[in-house]
Amino acid sequence: MSAAHISIDSDAIRRDFPILSRTVYGKPLVYLDNAATSHKPRGVIRALSDYYEGYNSNVHRGVHALSMEATDRFEEARSAVARFINAESPDEIIWTRNATEAINLVAHSWPQGNIEPGGEIVTTEMEHHSNLVPWQKVAADRGARLRFLPIADDGTLDLSGVDSIINERTRLLTIVHSSNSLGTINPVKELAAKARAVGAAVMIDGAQSVPHMPVDVQDLDCDFLTLSGHKMLGPTGIGALYAKRDALETMEPFLRGGEMVLSVTLEGATWNELPMRFEAGTPNIADAIGLGAAVEYLEAIGMDRVRQHEVELTGYALERFAELEEIDVFGPRDLSLRGGVVSFYASDIHPHDLGTFLDRRGIAVRTGHHCTMPVMGRLGVPATARASFYIYNTEDEVDLLVDALKDALRYFGNGPR
Numbered sequence: 001m002s003a004a005h006i007s008i009d010s011d012a013i014r015r016d017f018p019i020l021s022r023t024v025y026g027k028p029l030v031y032l033d034n035a036a037t038s039h040k041p042r043g044v045i046r047a048l049s050d051y052y053e054g055y056n057s058n059v060h061r062g063v064h065a066l067s068m069e070a071t072d073r074f075e076e077a078r079s080a081v082a083r084f085i086n087a088e089s090p091d092e093i094i095w096t097r098n099a100t101e102a103i104n105l106v107a108h109s110w111p112q113g114n115i116e117p118g119g120e121i122v123t124t125e126m127e128h129h130s131n132l133v134p135w136q137k138v139a140a141d142r143g144a145r146l147r148f149l150p151i152a153d154d155g156t157l158d159l160s161g162v163d164s165i166i167n168e169r170t171r172l173l174t175i176v177h178s179s180n181s182l183g184t185i186n187p188v189k190e191l192a193a194k195a196r197a198v199g200a201a202v203m204i205d206g207a208q209s210v211p212h213m214p215v216d217v218q219d220l221d222c223d224f225l226t227l228s229g230h231k232m233l234g235p236t237g238i239g240a241l242y243a244k245r246d247a248l249e250t251m252e253p254f255l256r257g258g259e260m261v262l263s264v265t266l267e268g269a270t271w272n273e274l275p276m277r278f279e280a281g282t283p284n285i286a287d288a289i290g291l292g293a294a295v296e297y298l299e300a301i302g303m304d305r306v307r308q309h310e311v312e313l314t315g316y317a318l319e320r321f322a323e324l325e326e327i328d329v330f331g332p333r334d335l336s337l338r339g340g341v342v343s344f345y346a347s348d349i350h351p352h353d354l355g356t357f358l359d360r361r362g363i364a365v366r367t368g369h370h371c372t373m374p375v376m377g378r379l380g381v382p383a384t385a386r387a388s389f390y391i392y393n394t395e396d397e398v399d400l401l402v403d404a405l406k407d408a409l410r411y412f413g414n415g416p417r
């Protein structure tokens with residue numbers, strides 16, 4: 001089927017991703033596991049080899065040519081990430097290993113002086129474990145209370161009680177922008193305004209939004225936003241924390257050692273400028289540079305078009321899934337409230353069996369709880385299968401998925417209800 005109305009040229013984009021030409025069990029790879037990790041275009045892979053082959057060196061320390069070149073590329077990548085999310089300054093971008101580490105950095109360094117016993121941390125029932133488990137520890141350590149915005153039946157947040165959940169005791173609202181297991185895009189700007197109105201800080205988990213839609217931290221008016229490079233065409237092992245300068249200025253360092261200090265005596269130390277104060281030790285230079293290349297690739301396409309492509313593809317997928325009466329699809333039907341994630345469950349077929357069946361057709365989906373066990377509890381299923389889209393996915397691939405699911409339903413004896 002042709003995809004003429006789709007707003008980006010996925011066929012041309014596909015040629016930039018070497019892995020997409022491989023086969024799996026003799027079938028062309030249909031990669032629908034982008035919420036777990038995305039593939040990397042040639043430009044990103046080349047940025048890594050260029051660094052190692054051409055100017056491998058440590059940053060911020062050398063006066064020699066290679067070190068200065070590495071430092072320039074490394075800092076240009078930081079500027080690219082800052083530009084991409086419209087941070088006021090590259091100094092507000094702290095390199096981390098991934099979104100999880102970025103969240104842990106905030107959970108480690110921000111609560112001191114900001115969350116007192118009896119204070120409340122508001123989050124949602126649809127958080128990835130990485131934006132839940134660290135706050136459970138903070139709440140336990142500080143005598144604070146965790147409060148949750150519940151999930152409504154349609155997979156959006158139930159905001160009927162929001163004005164009592166976000167109240168004068170709230171110290172932090174920490175919320176996922178786009179859910180990895182339901183696909184829901186949350187009204188983070190409106191919720192951030194509510195949190196601000198009661199004097200609370202705001203953190204947004206952007207792991208699934210920054211790769212897929214325009215995100216502007218100044219417009220959202222958040223104090224913190226976290227992202228993972230590997231979900232946005234970049235390498236693994238690199239992520240970032242965006243933090244407002246005012247917040248960073250008050251926070252204790254996360255890790256201590258080289259690079260993050262200004263002066264050291266045997267008795268003590270003073271801290272370096274931002275952002276280095278939060279980047280102890282030799283950073284992940286190559287992968288930061290690779291993430292810079294990924295950002296440039298996405299910018300060249302345009303994030304509005306990335307989003308539009310996923311809206312169209314998800315709309316098409318929901319239409320085709322409607323043919324599969326035996327399969328329940330979760331998450332909102334309104335495409336403006338939904339990212340490119342389709343989580344589904346066929347009663348009587350365990351998602352792992354379904355995933356294995358699809359794999360034999362070369363179709364990669366994720367099965368399991370997607371690190372959102374409370375969401376599975378809310379949906380009343382042990383796990384789901386999840387197809388998640390990106391710029392290189394096509395309507396043809398959705399057709400292959402739906403056709404394979406029809407075969408699976410026949411194979412597992414779970415034909416039409």
Ligand SMILES: Cc1ncc(COP(=O)(O)O)c(C=O)c1O
Nearest residue numbers: 098099100128130180207208228
């Ligand atoms: C919504 C969300 N938040 C956070 C994370 C954690 O990302 P990472 O494992 O790269 O740290 C993920 C990963 O799947 C995610 O989907």
